[in-house]
Amino acid sequence: MEWWWQLLLGLWIVTPIWAGDKRLNVCMKTKHHKPEPGPEDQLYDECSPWKGNACCTTNTSWEAHLDEAVLYNFSLIHCGLMIPDCQKHFIQAKCLHQCSPNLGPWIQQVAPCEQEERILDAPLCQEDCVQWWADCRTSYTCKSNWLGGWDWSRGKSRCPARARCRPFPYYFPTPAALCEKIWGNSFKASPERRNSGRCLQKWFEPSQCNPNMAVAQFFASPAPSWELSHTLMAFSLFLLFLS
Amino acid sequence: MGPRFPLLVAALGSCLLPALGCLWCDQRVVEALKSLETDYLPDHLGAEHHKHLMEKLENAVKDFKNLELEDDESFLEVVDDATLEKGTWSFLKELKRITDSDVKGELLVKELFWMLKQQKETFGRHVSLFQKDALCPNKCGMMLQTLTWCDSCEKKLHACRKNMDCGERRVNVHEMEDMILDCELNWHHISEGLTDYTFYRVWKNKSESMVYKGTAPTLTKTRATPSDAGIYRCQLDTVKNSPATIIRYHVRVLPKRVVEETPSTNIIPNPEDVTLDEVTWTPNKSATTIPPPPSSPSSAAQSPQSPTVENMLRSLLVGLLIWGFVVLIASIVILMLCYWSEKNPGYFIDSIKSWVSTAKEAAQSPNVPEKKDKKSRSQ
Numbered sequence: 282m283e284w285w286w287q288l289l290l291g292l293w294i295v296t297p298i299w300a301g302d303k304r305l306n307v308c309m310k311t312k313h314h315k316p317e318p319g320p321e322d323q324l325y326d327e328c329s330p331w332k333g334n335a336c337c338t339t340n341t342s343w344e345a346h347l348d349e350a351v352l353y354n355f356s357l358i359h360c361g362l363m364i365p366d367c368q369k370h371f372i373q374a375k376c377l378h379q380c381s382p383n384l385g386p387w388i389q390q391v392a393p394c395e396q397e398e399r400i401l402d403a404p405l406c407q408e409d410c411v412q413w414w415a416d417c418r419t420s421y422t423c424k425s426n427w428l429g430g431w432d433w434s435r436g437k438s439r440c441p442a443r444a445r446c447r448p449f450p451y452y453f454p455t456p457a458a459l460c461e462k463i464w465g466n467s468f469k470a471s472p473e474r475r476n477s478g479r480c481l482q483k484w485f486e487p488s489q490c491n492p493n494m495a496v497a498q499f500f501a502s503p504a505p506s507w508e509l510s511h512t513l514m515a516f517s518l519f520l521l522f523l524s
Numbered sequence: 525m526g527p528r529f530p531l532l533v534a535a536l537g538s539c540l541l542p543a544l545g546c547l548w549c550d551q552r553v554v555e556a557l558k559s560l561e562t563d564y565l566p567d568h569l570g571a572e573h574h575k576h577l578m579e580k581l582e583n584a585v586k587d588f589k590n591l592e593l594e595d596d597e598s599f600l601e602v603v604d605d606a607t608l609e610k611g612t613w614s615f616l617k618e619l620k621r622i623t624d625s626d627v628k629g630e631l632l633v634k635e636l637f638w639m640l641k642q643q644k645e646t647f648g649r650h651v652s653l654f655q656k657d658a659l660c661p662n663k664c665g666m667m668l669q670t671l672t673w674c675d676s677c678e679k680k681l682h683a684c685r686k687n688m689d690c691g692e693r694r695v696n697v698h699e700m701e702d703m704i705l706d707c708e709l710n711w712h713h714i715s716e717g718l719t720d721y722t723f724y725r726v727w728k729n730k731s732e733s734m735v736y737k738g739t740a741p742t743l744t745k746t747r748a749t750p751s752d753a754g755i756y757r758c759q760l761d762t763v764k765n766s767p768a769t770i771i772r773y774h775v776r777v778l779p780k781r782v783v784e785e786t787p788s789t790n791i792i793p794n795p796e797d798v799t800l801d802e803v804t805w806t807p808n809k810s811a812t813t814i815p816p817p818p819s820s821p822s823s824a825a826q827s828p829q830s831p832t833v834e835n836m837l838r839s840l841l842v843g844l845l846i847w848g849f850v851v852l853i854a855s856i857v858i859l860m861l862c863y864w865s866e867k868n869p870g871y872f873i874d875s876i877k878s879w880v881s882t883a884k885e886a887a888q889s890p891n892v893p894e895k896k897d898k899k900s901r902s903q
Contacts, residue, residue: 326765343688346766361601364673365680419676421601439598 304385308336318382360421360446383497404471414456660684708741
């Protein structure tokens with residue numbers, strides 16, 4: 282009788298841990314992501330930090346740097362060429378989106394019956410959003426949501442008819458507005474700071490370990506926190522020992 | 525003049541406001557307009573209109589507005605140094621023309637705004653040309669170009685990224701000739717931030733070994749051997765973390781070429797050209813007049829040639845000798861005949877006559893027996 286009880290308890294502890302792991306080290310299911318994360322010989326420029334374990338191929342890493350890429354449904358030059366300091370942030374965000382194997386906890390299906398996936402509300406560290414916003418202040422855009430709504434009639438994505446090119450702060454009054462609105466809420470502006478382990482960095486030094494791994498682990502674990510799981514496991518072992 | 529004048533200024537200023545914003549980034553334009561205000565206007569325009577005019581002018585030059593470019597292109601809000609220079613020079617020249625002409629009052633205002641309108645169009649043409657031809661002229665790889673952003677006047681290094689692959693080249697080289705792999709593209713000399721060319725040999729198991737690294741864009745291997753055939757990769761690196769150009773080469777080493785008349789090694793020959801029979805060969809001494817490749821391959825090519833050529837020469841010589849003898853004998857005979865004819869003048873002619881008559885008789889006599897036969901047959 283008792284051992285049945287313990288077995289059930291054990292299963293109850295193990296299953297959430299096991300299910301939580303399924304959201305670690307995974308890639309989104311899209312046309313341009315690899316099916317499984319793995320090392321790459323060469324990732325270009327801003328994407329190079331993910332070389333050790335990436336969801337993007339060498340070609341994709343190059344595409345992430347293009348002003349007008351087929352990969353993304355928008356171009357960076359809809360209101361003139363973008364200043365390199367601002368462009369850099371976009372490239373980093375694209376690299377994070379394409380290459381990171383640590384976005385599991387935020388992966389959602391685009392539509393209920395479709396295979397394609399996207400991310401939703403992935404928390405970006407405060408410094409990332411603030412710096413992005415600051416460096417893009419002198420650049421121009423004509424929309425606040427860049428996922429869709431472009432005019433493709435002339436072959437390249439252009440501003441829709443009545444959208445005027447204005448400085449970034451007009452469409453994105455705050456850093457939070459930039460992070461959240463620009464890609465239809467793929468990202469969320471987290472109040473946490475870098476190295477807290479609770480927010481994602483859209484870039485890190487290639488020489489250091491990927492700090493987003495710990496963040497994904499933190500967010501992947503379900504409602505019973507680690508401490509509770511440990512207590513329950515200890516309790517069941519104790520019961521086992523008693524019997 | 526009074527009430528209409530400011531209106532005129534306002535109307536002209538507001539409706540044309542050209543995107544001379546880029547020109548404001550050049551200090552000389554700023555100074556020229558300043559000197560217009562301080563040195564020229566006091567004597568040529570009523571003081572009450574100065575401030576207004578200057579504001580309008582400043583707005584006209586500073587305002588950020590889309591230039592109307594050709595072919596419905598949109599202005600990318602950047603220019604390079606050359607285009608900015610052209611625009612500045614043209615603007616300053618026209619401004620000087622106006623101030624030199626000493627024009628005053630309403631006419632001055634009209635001239636100024638007319639000039640601005642013209643300059644806008646001219647600058648638009650320069651920018652169109654720039655965007656079409658000079659902005660990021662690379663068709664592949666990455667090029668670095670310093671550009672000026674017109675609205676903030678910031679000068680930054682822009683990375684022009686196009687399709688990553690710069691192509692694969694097939695190179696055929698004959699054995700013992702030079703293998704030359706050229707990695708230079710036409711935009712390499714205008715790009716900034718380039719470092720070294722590196723050539724790698726790509727082995728069958730995908731591993732690579734470096735063959736050359738330096739600032740020269742070509743890899744030359746003299747006297748190619750069949751072991752040099754394979755895949756090579758050239759990479760031009762930059763100060764950034766991306767390469768500017770990657771080109772792959774598939775090298776084939778063809779059999780030794782026998783003819784050495786032209787020294788270029790990257791020609792792809794027809795297989796038929798390699799036959800030796802109809803080829804004319806220039807002897808060893810004239811080979812030195814042909815510019816090198818080294819003489820050793822040419823002499824090596826020539827030595828198997830020599831036996832057949834010698835045979836030809838020999839037969840030529842023999843023919844010449846025979847012909848010479850014939851001529852000699854004929855001339856001796858003629859001389860002897862002349863000598864005899866001198867000695868016996870009629871002898872030669874008589875002898876010819878008698879020869880001819882005997883020939884005639886001989887011809888007739890077979891005819892007579894034939895006639896006799898025919899008669900007998902018919903009977």
